[in-house]
Amino acid sequence: MWRQPKAVWAVAFASVVAFMGIGLVDPILKPIADSLDASPSQVSLLFTSYMAVMGVAMLITGVVSSRIGPKRTLLLGLVIIIAGAGLAGLSETVMQIVGWRALWGLGNALFIATALATIVNSAKGSVAQAIILYEAALGLGIAIGPLVGGVLGSISWRGPFFGVSALMAVALVITAFLLPATPRAERATTLADPFRALRHRGLLGVAITALLYNFGFFTLLAFTPFPLDMTAHQIGLIFFGWGLALAFTSVVVAPRLQHRFGTVRVLILNLLAFTAVLTVMAVWTDSKAVLAAGVVVAGLFIGINNTLITETVMKAAPVERGVASAAYSFLRFGGAAVAPWLAGVLGEQINVHLPYWVGAAAVLAGAGVLFVTRPHLAGIDEEGPAEDELDELTDEATAVTVGSDS
Numbered sequence: 001m002w003r004q005p006k007a008v009w010a011v012a013f014a015s016v017v018a019f020m021g022i023g024l025v026d027p028i029l030k031p032i033a034d035s036l037d038a039s040p041s042q043v044s045l046l047f048t049s050y051m052a053v054m055g056v057a058m059l060i061t062g063v064v065s066s067r068i069g070p071k072r073t074l075l076l077g078l079v080i081i082i083a084g085a086g087l088a089g090l091s092e093t094v095m096q097i098v099g100w101r102a103l104w105g106l107g108n109a110l111f112i113a114t115a116l117a118t119i120v121n122s123a124k125g126s127v128a129q130a131i132i133l134y135e136a137a138l139g140l141g142i143a144i145g146p147l148v149g150g151v152l153g154s155i156s157w158r159g160p161f162f163g164v165s166a167l168m169a170v171a172l173v174i175t176a177f178l179l180p181a182t183p184r185a186e187r188a189t190t191l192a193d194p195f196r197a198l199r200h201r202g203l204l205g206v207a208i209t210a211l212l213y214n215f216g217f218f219t220l221l222a223f224t225p226f227p228l229d230m231t232a233h234q235i236g237l238i239f240f241g242w243g244l245a246l247a248f249t250s251v252v253v254a255p256r257l258q259h260r261f262g263t264v265r266v267l268i269l270n271l272l273a274f275t276a277v278l279t280v281m282a283v284w285t286d287s288k289a290v291l292a293a294g295v296v297v298a299g300l301f302i303g304i305n306n307t308l309i310t311e312t313v314m315k316a317a318p319v320e321r322g323v324a325s326a327a328y329s330f331l332r333f334g335g336a337a338v339a340p341w342l343a344g345v346l347g348e349q350i351n352v353h354l355p356y357w358v359g360a361a362a363v364l365a366g367a368g369v370l371f372v373t374r375p376h377l378a379g380i381d382e383e384g385p386a387e388d389e390l391d392e393l394t395d396e397a398t399a400v401t402v403g404s405d406s
Helices: 006-024 026-035 045-068 070-089 094-122 127-153 159-178 192-197 201-223 232-261 263-283 288-316 321-349 354-377 387-405
Strands: none
Touching: 006 026, 006 070, 006 094, 006 127, 006 159, 006 232, 026 094, 026 127, 026 201, 026 232, 045 070, 045 094, 045 192, 045 201, 045 321, 070 094, 070 159, 094 127, 094 321, 127 159, 127 232, 127 288, 192 321, 201 263, 201 288, 201 321, 201 354, 232 263, 232 288, 263 288, 263 354, 288 321, 288 354, 321 354
16 A cells, blocks of 8 residues: 555645644634634634635536646645745734635645545555545644644744745645646536535435534534643644544554444444543533543544545445545535634633534534435445446446436
8 A cells, every 4th residue: 555656645745734734723723812812713713714615615626627637736726725824824813814714725625635536546556545545644734733833833823824835835846746747537527516426315425424523523623722721832732642643543443443343333433432522521621631632532533534434435426536525525614614613602602611512412413314324325345346447437427427417
């Protein structure tokens, strides 16, 4: 699995930096609030604008990529991220940062969706191995992000934004030189394709599950720095531990559990375990030790979920992988966009326990949706044909779907 072409490693490196952006702002949420005299709900909009734009933009990633090619789409996304992160660092108000984070989200959408498809299509080995490689990049980026954010944020809240911009510039150069030119798709994707893909009940069920799961995930990610009330460096270390736990289980634990117990069963039990962690954090929100431990333990379950649910999406519907990814990402980032803002409002106006109760309820509902969806996912663990045959079957199924809808 680890012997891959240089192009795969180039995209993987850029993916690490892109995913750093998710956790990078965690340690500086409170410093930004203190420096710019903003409330938690206002600062949480840094996540909301980023995720909302990313979710909607996922619908156009296939359209753009199929017309200008994956490499140009990746490079365009990187350029937009460089601009968005740099301009966020130059901002003077919270709402300016929120606006530039929205631009950052557009760049991330173009990059992330295309990066997954590029790694899956270019990597040697099975789809599962390619996804593990992608999730390894995700986990490493999420782990490093809070640490870098904490170190640079202890100097200035602007530091992490400038740091991402500089690292993305490096990723841009590496991707430009190491990733070979990629041809345009034979058939241009339309905006309607992701919505057509959601007609497949298996994909729709997994996407709704991901939406509800991400609601809990980003409640934890965006709200916890406020009740923790620690320095940027301390919060960075806590979320670094969270990221390490996530990276370990996504790469090492998830495949083993999947092989032994089956994908859907592991996902359902995993979501129930994550619900339990959020419930504990809801009961003992006043204890910093419990919150810190809960963040790290949650990383174990989030890592398993990320790997298995991504692989399930790639196999759940007979459509092109890029189309399936766009449809799934559109719904899941919807949950990620609403959660940070709602958690901030509930924590400010009612009490600090309620955001975790709402997050736990959302994840529990996600487990219920997946349980109901499981008959439509019965074949995802079956040994299939070789990868080239799977690609051929996917293309044929897509042609049939498009032809029947036209």
